[in-house]
Amino acid sequence: MHEWISMYIDDELTMDEKIQFVEKIHDDGCFKDETIELIEVEKTLRQEVVYREPVVEVFPQKRRGFAEWHRLWPLVSALAIAAAVLFFFMPMRGPETNATASPYRFVIYQPQAGQTDIVGTFTQWKKTPMNRIGATGYWEIVLDLPRGEHRFSYLIEGVGRLPDPTILTREKDDFGGENSVLHVGEKI
Numbered sequence: 001m002h003e004w005i006s007m008y009i010d011d012e013l014t015m016d017e018k019i020q021f022v023e024k025i026h027d028d029g030c031f032k033d034e035t036i037e038l039i040e041v042e043k044t045l046r047q048e049v050v051y052r053e054p055v056v057e058v059f060p061q062k063r064r065g066f067a068e069w070h071r072l073w074p075l076v077s078a079l080a081i082a083a084a085v086l087f088f089f090m091p092m093r094g095p096e097t098n099a100t101a102s103p104y105r106f107v108i109y110q111p112q113a114g115q116t117d118i119v120g121t122f123t124q125w126k127k128t129p130m131n132r133i134g135a136t137g138y139w140e141i142v143l144d145l146p147r148g149e150h151r152f153s154y155l156i157e158g159v160g161r162l163p164d165p166t167i168l169t170r171e172k173d174d175f176g177g178e179n180s181v182l183h184v185g186e187k188i
Helices: 002-009 015-027 029-046 066-070 073-089
Strands: 102-109 116-120 138-145 148-156 160-162 170-172 178-184
Touching (some): 002 015, 015 029, 102 148, 102 178, 116 138
Antiparallel strands (some): 102 138, 148 160, 148 178, 170 178
């Protein structure tokens, strides 16, 4: 059911599917609670980051003891968290080599995974690590993809291949698995 919730949040459902989704929420209290919880997580992820200039105390020029340095840990922690937020929520952009490339956000729900990668035609089938989104169980990566058709799958824990559950178009690969088929910038 996480696929339906993810597709609803990302506005990827048809109108009929949205009606089915709302009916399911109405009839199933647990599903409703899980949906609301995941929408709250998505809302938090989409919030604008608020930056405040830290107040820095100017110390006299003398050797610091443990007690004095201990007071700086909150400031150091806040700076580290701000740097991590900037790193994870700023869109990843490389050199602009293809004018038709556009950013595409890949998201997969794998709460039990310690590592999740993406492999596909756009990575030359090389493992590209995805970023864990806090403790939500979601993993994400934003990649610039050129227009056209792309094949990919997720690699869970380095061994388990999984097609994207939100993309219904798939094809068998040469190794007995399946790949998702993604169309970027074109109507299918």
